[in-house]
Each structure stands twice: as structure tokens, then as C-alpha cells.
Amino acid sequence: MTKVASVIHWFRLDLRLHDNLALRNAINEAENRKQILRPIYVVDPDVQNKIGRNRLRFLFQSLRDLDENLRKINTRLFIIKGDPVVCLPQLFEEWQVKFITLQVDIDAELVKRDDVIEKICEEKDIFVVKRVQHTVYDFNTILRNNNGNIPLTYQKFLSLVSNTQVKDTIEITKQISNDCKAPEFDSQDNDISVLEEFNFNEADLNDCKYPGGETEALKRLATYMSKKQWVCNFEKPNTSPNSIEPSTTVLSPYISHGCLSSKLFYHKLKEVENGMKHSSPPVSLLGQLMWREFYYTAGAGTKNFDKMVGNCVCTQIPWKKNEEYLKAWAEGRTGYPFVDAIMRQLKQEGWIHHLARHMVACFLTRGDLWVSWEDGAKVFEDYLLDYDWSLNAGNWMWLSASAFFYKYYRVYSPVAFGKKTDKEGLYIRKYVPELKKYPAEFIYEPWKAPKSVQTTAGCIIGEDYPKRIVDHDKVHKENIQKMNAAYKLSKEKKALKRKR
Ligand SMILES: Cc1cc2nc3c(=O)[nH]c(=O)nc-3n(C[C@H](O)[C@H](O)[C@H](O)COP(=O)(O)OP(=O)(O)OC[C@H]3O[C@@H](n4cnc5c(N)ncnc54)[C@H](O)[C@@H]3O)c2cc1C
Known part of the structure; x- marks a missing residue:
């Protein structure tokens, strides 16, 4: 029996269905080719020793939510354990993959890893679609418009993006048609249940202030956007660092994991501000999002951005190990x-x-x-x-x-x-x-x-x-x-x- 080939969407820091162009591209391609869509997430087998327990729980909750949401549109999440450089080439063979989509990352180590994987794809004649979708603006375009130089100040950054129109279409992931072959739903292979080894019981999962996942992210966004006056009056320096309940949105974990699209947040803020008197960057809520864009552009354009030595924007200071x-x-x-x-x-x-x-x-x-x-x-x-x-x-x-x-x-x-x-x-x-x-x-x-x-x-x-x-x-x-x-x-x- 000939196997049906697959199209992969590799989820990374885009753990959502909404505003996910790379995922939409994968769905369309699977439908056109009449192939199986396999949305995957690759887990480092040592992740429990690499990130703190709270973040691990957030990730676990986000993946569980993602799987549930994918099932609603006629597919599911495949969890792959291992080093992507080793396990992806094996999957490419096993699943007969000729098309893969993913979001662009900027973390230097991940960029290096992606280069290796792209090379493998090239050798295997696999088409790779990469989308910049973790930020409102495309940081590569901003850098190009500034002759490859990183904007060193926030104001300079704002002036660079002032004439850039942010596309106002937010992708909504649709129900997947039957043209795209459904993956084996009942198979335990690479099922979300492999994450049970993280040992979170229901009490652990319920006992946290900020549960992970796209569903929670959209709920939280809606709650804050409904407080129109609060949004319009927002001035970061006037929020309190030591209030018992947070004085800012705490949308950051959702944006960082990609459970919430920063572009959706941007458009919702614009909608709220429209026609109302409102605060302005750098202190406004929209201004906060622009700080994120600023650092992303700086990070994308600077070698060794996470280190002091070899980092051209960083003053060398003789700190002491202690x-x-x-x-x-x-x-x-x-x-x-x-x-x-x-x-x-x-x-x-x-x-x-x-x-x-x-x-x-x-x-x-x-x-x-x-x-x-x-x-x-x-x-x-x-x-x-x-x-x-x-x-x-x-x-x-x-x-x-x-x-x-x-x-x-x-x-x-x-x-x-x-x-x-x-x-x-x-x-x-x-x-x-x-x-x-x-x-x-x-x-x-x-x-x-x-x-x-x-x-x-x-x-x-x-x-x-x-x-x-x-x-x-x-x-x-x-x-x-x-x-x-x-x-x-x-x-x-x-x-x-x-x-x-
Ligand atoms: C030493 C240090 C380390 C930090 N590390 C991180 C980090 O790893 N991840 C992270 O998301 N933020 C980091 N921040 C930035 C900032 O503190 C958080 O983004 C913010 O406190 C998140 O809370 P919030 O969602 O309620 O923010 P809000 O005030 O509600 O702002 C909305 C969104 O704007 C963005 N934002 C706000 N402030 C900043 C900022 N100063 N720089 C960049 N983006 C911003 C975030 O995405 C945030 O969710 C760091 C700040 C400091 C001083």
C-alpha cells in the first residue's frame, strides 16, 4: 500500500490557531495536494531540566489547549521528542514530507539550528515556507530600511515604522476540508499524552495564576480590551510594581509563547483608541508593544545580542563573578x-x-x-x-x-x-x-x-x-x-x- 504523503506545520513560538499564516499555508497546501496535515511540536527530552517548573507548566497547558483547538478543525497535534536536527529528517522519510511551514525565530541558537534543517530540506527537495509573524512589523524590512543598522533609540525605531502600514487582516484558521486527509486521531503515536511524563496533576494545573494557552490568551485580551477607559488612560510609569494584583495586562507570557498574536493585540488596541482621547508611546499600552518591536529589531540585527563580549551595542563593564x-x-x-x-x-x-x-x-x-x-x-x-x-x-x-x-x-x-x-x-x-x-x-x-x-x-x-x-x-x-x-x-x- 502506498503511503499518503504529509505536509508539516512545525509549531514553535506560535502556539495558536489565530493569525498564523504559516499554519494556514500548510493547511492550504495539504488540501491542494490531498495530503495529510501534520502539525508538530518538537520537545527537547531534557526540557524538564532546562526550564523552570512554572514555565514548563505554562508550555504544557498551551500545548494541551493547542491540541484541543486543532481537533476542533479536524486535525491534531503531534508531539515529537528529540533534537529537531536528528528527528525531523527521520520524520521527513517516514511521513514522505515535501512541504513544511514554520515561523521565523530570532534566538541565535535557534537560527543556527534552523539553518541546518533548511539545508537538510534542500537536499531532500522539501519546500520550506518561513513566516515572520511573531512581531507586528517585519524586523528584517526595518533593518533594511535603516541600511542594515539597528535603531539604537526607541524614537528612531518609531520614526522608521511611522510610514509602515500594518496589514489589518488577521488570519482565522478555518475548518480543514476533507480534501486534506485527517491524521490518525486514535493513534497514541506522538499523542499529547506523551507529555504526561512532566507529571502535572490536575491540582497543579488548576493552582496557577496564569494558565497557558490560546483560549486563555484570547479571554484575557478580551477582558482588558473591554476596559476602554483603562486602556486609553494607561501610562506605564503610573502603574504599580508592588500591587498585590497586577497593574498591567500580564499578556506577556501569552505573547512570548505565541498563544496571542502581537498583531491581533496591536489591532485591538488601535480599535479601542480610535476616536478616544488616549495616552501615547512610550508610556501607552500601544507604546509597550512598540518596546517589544524595538528590542526584536535590535536583537535580530545584533550579533551576540545575549552576551556582553562580541556584542557591538553593549558597553564592556568589568562585572565580578560572585x-x-x-x-x-x-x-x-x-x-x-x-x-x-x-x-x-x-x-x-x-x-x-x-x-x-x-x-x-x-x-x-x-x-x-x-x-x-x-x-x-x-x-x-x-x-x-x-x-x-x-x-x-x-x-x-x-x-x-x-x-x-x-x-x-x-x-x-x-x-x-x-x-x-x-x-x-x-x-x-x-x-x-x-x-x-x-x-x-x-x-x-x-x-x-x-x-x-x-x-x-x-x-x-x-x-x-x-x-x-x-x-x-x-x-x-x-x-x-x-x-x-x-x-x-x-x-x-x-x-x-x-x-x-
Ligand atoms: C530585566 C528585564 C527583563 C525582561 N525580560 C522580559 C522577557 O523575557 N520577556 C518579556 O516578555 N518581557 C520582558 N521584560 C519586559 C517587561 O517587563 C514585560 O514585557 C512586562 O512587564 C510584561 O507584563 P505585561 O504583559 O503586564 O506588560 P504590559 O505593560 O501590559 O505591556 C503589554 C505588552 O507589551 C510588551 N512590553 C511591555 N513592556 C516591555 C518592555 N520593556 N520591553 C519589551 N516589551 C515590553 C510585552 O509584550 C507586554 O505583554 C523584561 C524587563 C526587564 C526590566
Whole structure:
């Protein structure tokens, strides 16, 4: 019996049916060729050791939801375990594949891997369709329009895209016709059930603040877009980093995994703003999305964007390796309650407010601990539900004043900053429960509390909660001097290079 050949759509950071042109191309092709459509997702067999448990759960939920949604349109998700470079060529043979579609990634390692796979496809005469669909704009076109140079400022980026019309059609994935052969629904082969080895029970899956998946993403988007006045008044600096419930949308994990199309978000925002008085970029909600576009363009155009060395936009700063500091910071044991509360929220829930990220990133790097932004970015990669290669690296460079932002003498105070929006320290009391009974006067600086107050509050500093890791008032001044020296050296090196 001759086997029916297959068309593959390889899902990666596009875990959705809506606005997925690459998926639509695969469906059309399978129908035209009267072949089987096989939507696949390739899982690294070691993924459980590579990403944090919260992100793994988000991924698992997103894949389950994707499978359910695909079944509604007459297909299903095939889960493939292994290294794509090894397992895809085998599948190409087994399933007689001549056509594959996928979304363009920009993470440097994934780009390298895709190059290898594309070569294999070329050798096997397999047609590859790649779509830039993770961003509103095509970053390659923006770079081309700027003569290959990356826009180094947000304003420059906005001026580059100001005349670019964003196509307003949002692809809606249709029911797949019978011309396209249905895959074997009952076969357990490569079924979603292979992910049961992740060991999430129903209680685990229900017990999370931000469940993954396209269905949840669209619901969340609809909820926020229905608050028209809130959207139009949105100004990022006026949102609170330490409110108990999030003061921004928390759409980021859905956008990062591609459960929500950034283009759909863009059009919904435009619809809401239309005819209403509204805030503007950089502080508006649309402006937030443009920050994402900015970092994507920078990431796509810069070699070694996630590293300091060999990265042309990144100032070289002599950070010091300090495992002890890094661990204390990552575990929320610095002795600075605001910093610790943020890091514990991150570890528990996988999401923290943008300004909370500012606080802890500045503290780890130029503010207090003088540890490299690359080390901090790795911790974020583990814990963040919304981890994104370019946004993480770009924002870490910003906060450490390594690129895009240069006012290194402006340092966040781990005491004063949080107080502005939460005088009573309710946020700290939630995430650092040891300090729950501290009077508001000492909640940000518990080391200042007299022994009697510490005893009454049931938390002795140095025993039940750590002493502060450094003296912020002293070290941040020393660090400003170090930054000053690094900037000076960098300037001299650049001048020398220009002379040569
Ligand atoms: C050190 C550091 C690391 C970060 N790492 C990541 C990361 O790995 N992944 C990630 O998605 N965001 C990252 N951010 C950016 C930002 O903090 C989050 O996107 C934002 O807090 C997500 O919450 P939200 O969806 O409620 O944002 P909202 O304020 O509701 O904004 C809407 C959307 O705009 C985009 N956005 C908002 N702020 C930024 C920004 N500064 N840069 C780029 N895009 C933005 C996001 O897609 C977000 O979902 C990082 C910020 C810092 C300071």
C-alpha cells in the first residue's frame, strides 16, 4: 500500500490557531495536494531540566489547549521528542514530507539550528515556507530600511515604522476540508499524552495564576480590551510594581509563547483608541508593544545580542563573578525586603511587574551587587513565564546601563522605590511572611528595628531573616564610580578604533 504523503506545520513560538499564516499555508497546501496535515511540536527530552517548573507548566497547558483547538478543525497535534536536527529528517522519510511551514525565530541558537534543517530540506527537495509573524512589523524590512543598522533609540525605531502600514487582516484558521486527509486521531503515536511524563496533576494545573494557552490568551485580551477607559488612560510609569494584583495586562507570557498574536493585540488596541482621547508611546499600552518591536529589531540585527563580549551595542563593564551574591539575590535572601519580595514573587508565580524587574536588575548589576547582567538574565530565563530571548537580553542591557540607557548615576533605592506605591509594605508582607508583623516604619529597613521590636514581630534579623547583603548607601556610590571608569575606557577605545 502506498503511503499518503504529509505536509508539516512545525509549531514553535506560535502556539495558536489565530493569525498564523504559516499554519494556514500548510493547511492550504495539504488540501491542494490531498495530503495529510501534520502539525508538530518538537520537545527537547531534557526540557524538564532546562526550564523552570512554572514555565514548563505554562508550555504544557498551551500545548494541551493547542491540541484541543486543532481537533476542533479536524486535525491534531503531534508531539515529537528529540533534537529537531536528528528527528525531523527521520520524520521527513517516514511521513514522505515535501512541504513544511514554520515561523521565523530570532534566538541565535535557534537560527543556527534552523539553518541546518533548511539545508537538510534542500537536499531532500522539501519546500520550506518561513513566516515572520511573531512581531507586528517585519524586523528584517526595518533593518533594511535603516541600511542594515539597528535603531539604537526607541524614537528612531518609531520614526522608521511611522510610514509602515500594518496589514489589518488577521488570519482565522478555518475548518480543514476533507480534501486534506485527517491524521490518525486514535493513534497514541506522538499523542499529547506523551507529555504526561512532566507529571502535572490536575491540582497543579488548576493552582496557577496564569494558565497557558490560546483560549486563555484570547479571554484575557478580551477582558482588558473591554476596559476602554483603562486602556486609553494607561501610562506605564503610573502603574504599580508592588500591587498585590497586577497593574498591567500580564499578556506577556501569552505573547512570548505565541498563544496571542502581537498583531491581533496591536489591532485591538488601535480599535479601542480610535476616536478616544488616549495616552501615547512610550508610556501607552500601544507604546509597550512598540518596546517589544524595538528590542526584536535590535536583537535580530545584533550579533551576540545575549552576551556582553562580541556584542557591538553593549558597553564592556568589568562585572565580578560572585556565586554567593547571585544565589542570595535569586532566592530572595538579600536582606532587602523589597528586592526579596520581588524575587520570591517571580519564583512562585513566574511574573513580576516591569518596574519590579527594574528594581531587581539594577540591584544585581550596577546598583549594588556588581554581578553581570548575563547571570541575572539566566535566572530570569529559568523563572519567567514570559521569557523571551531578545526582550530579556535587551532589557537587562538597559537596566545595567550597558546599552540603550546611559544614565548610570540614576540608581533605584531598594528602600525608597517600593515605598512610593506601598507605604504599608503589604506586598512585602505577602511574599516575605517572616516580616509580616513588622511595623510599617521598619518594613523596608528591618535592620533598623530595635531588638525589642524584632522580638515582638517574631523575626530576628540575622536569624529569622538575613542581614542586608551590602550597605546600599555606600556601595551604590562606589559602583557609580566604577561605571564612570568603564564608560571612560569604552569611549577611549572607540576613539582609538576610529583613528586606526
Ligand atoms: C530585566 C528585564 C527583563 C525582561 N525580560 C522580559 C522577557 O523575557 N520577556 C518579556 O516578555 N518581557 C520582558 N521584560 C519586559 C517587561 O517587563 C514585560 O514585557 C512586562 O512587564 C510584561 O507584563 P505585561 O504583559 O503586564 O506588560 P504590559 O505593560 O501590559 O505591556 C503589554 C505588552 O507589551 C510588551 N512590553 C511591555 N513592556 C516591555 C518592555 N520593556 N520591553 C519589551 N516589551 C515590553 C510585552 O509584550 C507586554 O505583554 C523584561 C524587563 C526587564 C526590566
